[in-house]
Amino acid sequence: MLLEKYPERFTDSFEHNKKELDKIAITTSKQLRNELAGYITHRIKMMKRAKELKTTSS
Numbered sequence: 001m002l003l004e005k006y007p008e009r010f011t012d013s014f015e016h017n018k019k020e021l022d023k024i025a026i027t028t029s030k031q032l033r034n035e036l037a038g039y040i041t042h043r044i045k046m047m048k049r050a051k052e053l054k055t056t057s058s
Contacts, residue, residue, distance in 0.1 A: 003040050006020075010040050010041075018034065021036055
């Protein structure tokens, strides 16, 4: 997966992730690029929340 291969390139910003996908991935359509960017953004936000919960519950 792109997020595992290039974790440093993605952030919790949808717009930033769209631009990064344009650089590293071959997407056949704008809709597919946007869906991938949305998924990556969602995953990063979930990972950040999980880290925050671990630090507050420790």
